[in-house]
Amino acid sequence: MISVIASVRIKADRVSQFIEIIKSNVPEVRKEKGCIEYSPAVDIDSGLPVQKLDKNVVTIVEKWESVEALRAHLKTPHMLAYREKVKDIVEDLSVKVLQGV
Numbered sequence: 001m002i003s004v005i006a007s008v009r010i011k012a013d014r015v016s017q018f019i020e021i022i023k024s025n026v027p028e029v030r031k032e033k034g035c036i037e038y039s040p041a042v043d044i045d046s047g048l049p050v051q052k053l054d055k056n057v058v059t060i061v062e063k064w065e066s067v068e069a070l071r072a073h074l075k076t077p078h079m080l081a082y083r084e085k086v087k088d089i090v091e092d093l094s095v096k097v098l099q100g101v
Contacts, residue, residue, distance in 0.1 A: 029078070040058050
């Protein structure tokens with residue numbers, strides 16, 4: 001199993017639009033072979049001193065059975081359509097692909 005942490009920086013005035021788009025895509029992603037978890041999330045203030053809050057970032061927490069399943073996910077029609085819908089509202093993307101030790 002692998003984990004993916006994708007941090008998507010959204011243009012400040014477009015966060016709610018991005019959230020609508022990604023939430024509509026979640027059911028399709030969760031149907032994919034190899035998908036264990038796919039959950040978009042936003043920062044909340046926990047009061048922890050090390051936390052860096054950013055209201056313009058949506059973090060997607062993913063778990064996949066394999067890297068091959070993740071690669072297949074990126075080529076699905078619904079992900080290609082998603083990327084087209086968000087291309088003008090995403091400012092930056094950072095992805096960490098992790099394997100437990």
